């Protein structure tokens with residue numbers, strides 16, 4: 001438990017990431033750790049402005065990729081690295097896996113372009129641990145149906161989210177030791193139980 005860790009939450013819209021993130025961070029804090037909660041796109045003043053555009057403004061799929069990684073570079077340099085360097089753990093609601101899943105899987109942007117940007121923006125930084133909130137697309141869609149407004153991604157059809165989910169699974173297969181796959185279709189209580197197990201394993 002010496003070095004501060006960088007932990008990310010991933011999964012399709014409606015999987016339950018945001019619902020569980022604060023609780024997860026508090027569980028780490030109860031162990032005496034300093035924990036910073038952040039999110040993507042966003043996490044900095046510029047990143048939050050880019051988030052607003054990304055979630056609402058139609059654009060070319062590759063423009064979307066470039067803006068995501070621009071926001072990410074700012075997030076890494078202004079927030080993530082400084083926190084880790086001062087010994088603060090960082091828990092981020094999404095990171096680069098989401099670009100591979102949404103822009104790669106969902107929108108079909110070639111993997112090579114995403115890999116190029118990943119190397120450019122954070123060759124020497126990867127999450128120490130990624131919790132993938134895995135859930136059948138229909139269940140996630142049902143959960144989102146309570147929302148009054150849906151952003152540009154949440155408005156996508158089921159087949160888009162099937163591709164996103166499959167791309168997340170490919171990321172896990174390529175690098176299984178970095179991920180904890182959470183069965184996010186279960187009740188709130190059972191998801192919490194799985195997260196407790198993860199905290200115990202850190």
Ligand SMILES: Nc1ncnc2c1ncn2[C@@H]1O[C@H](COP(=O)(O)OP(=O)(O)OP(=O)(O)O)[C@@H](O)[C@H]1O
Pocket residue numbers: 011012013014015016017018019020133143144146154184185186187188189191
């Ligand atoms: N295990 C669960 N059982 C039932 N409902 C849940 C569960 N987890 C989350 N929800 C509900 O599902 C909805 C979506 O959850 P949440 O906003 O946490 O998803 P998200 O993964 O952050 O989605 P997005 O990527 O769109 O931000 C919320 O209304 C939340 O209360």
Ligand SMILES: [Mg+2]
Pocket residue numbers: 017018019093
């Ligand atoms: Mg969320």
